Amino acid sequence: MTGSPRTDGVIRIAALDLDGTLIDADEQPYEGVVTGLRALRRRGVVPLIISGRTARSFRDLAHLDDLFAEVDDEVLLSEGNVRLARGADLLSYPRTCSPAVLRRLVEDDPGIDLVAEWSGSLHATTARAAAQFALGYRLPRRHIPVTGPATAEGPWFTAVTVFRSRTPVLDLVAGLDCEIAAVGPFGADVVRPRGTGKATALVRHLRRRFGEPDLGRTLAIGDGAADAAMLSACAVSAAPRHADAAAADAADVHLQNDLASFLHDFRPERW
Template identity: 40%
Template sequence: MGGPRRRHAISPDSPHPTSGDLADRHLVTSRRNDGPRYAAFDLDGTLLDAAGTAARDVVAGISRLRERGLLPVLITGRSLPSFRRLTDIGPLLALCHPEVLLEEGDLVLDRTEERHRPTTRIPPPVVERVRRDCADVVASCDGRLLASTRRAAVAYAVAYGLPRDAVDIGTPTGPTTRLVVFGDAPPELPGTARHLLRAFGATLLTATGRGKAVGLAALLAARFGEGDLSRVVAFGDGDNDAGLLAAARLGIAVQGSSPAARAAARLRLDEPLGAYLAATDLPERGWAGVP
């Protein structure tokens, strides 16, 4: 799977907005009050069901938010190959900002230009050490999934519900944003954070200090000049959403969320997301009642 052409790095110093960016910028700057301007959504378990589809009432609810002046932004833990497997969410994507934050913000996909770019990298010496010391490793390298062995490729495909041919066999040759180590990972890896994937007997290594809140804040700063997440309402359901739910001005844990997500959120839904989106008056009432 060949990587797409690189696009420029998005930064506050050198933004090159697409037509979608300009439309979205008009949407958020047209709001005169100090209320919410952005609605950040996790995908799996929040917007999408187990089959990878979004219910009609959820799509209608997001359309309602956008009509009332909120810009929907997608941020997910999915890899690029995994995201591209979603084939039935066109109506949902059409309502959202064209840049999708993948790998919890470590990779940004511009759907308008079909280009992607990493926003961080694991230190190359760490990548080399892990590849040298561990038998079965899968690296996310500039959007590609590269396994050290066929066994690692199969294990990763099974763990993440991907076809085997979505994972290539090869050595990372560009920025590596994630490493999945099947078995024990080496201790003391500078510049990395580790997350145990107990269900798969694996360890996920990422660059330190990252997460959905960091990735979203960087995107909003670059594209819209936001200094923080004080204009964001965020929706999520999993442990990896907890940081975002805590950092947003209003974090909402959807029905069926994990204990960590519910603990981090200010609002916990006991009704389906579509029903909440159909009834909420959040854009109109601003932050009234939000601590």
């Protein structure tokens, strides 16, 4: 996706990654970020979160109420394929993947270690997969029931994380309408609906939620490779100083100071 046209030159929306951007590895806000978001709001910019987290793991962040008070009520999760209206605790699914994909994975590779996400809940084929997912995403193990081969009977889903399979995942889903992304830190493959991506999800969301025709009035901030397309597509973008190389290369600004300072100093009409 190419950069959006720059309309009136005033930024109205700030699209923000969560983990590694607003919060650290201990799931605590980086120093000064909450007041930085508040400063954006005072200047007429609406901060919103777009994250790769599952709905289940996001709901476990109740201790971040101060941070969430400064962002829009609607949060985009699972790389934008899930929308959570926090006030109503209501989930919706702009993009899902056919049950045929899940059936193929489970039935054609008996014993496969995977965790599937649908309707905001998680389901594991094995205890090992459940334990790996819980560890990787810092979730209580009890939130991931082991449903074994019955996992193949799941409905339209938002993501499947495969930790181990006898057959390469790419071969298992060949010919089906989905895409695969590697999750390096976990040594896993994530199967999602074709066309998944924060940039496309953001365009869709801003049109529905705010009536924005494109990303021409949007600031994007993110630290990961999955943020790179969004950083390239928005009118202006920044990557934190510790960002992945792909994010740093895609952003207009690679911050050398902390994010809080950038948020406090940002002027939506002068960028």
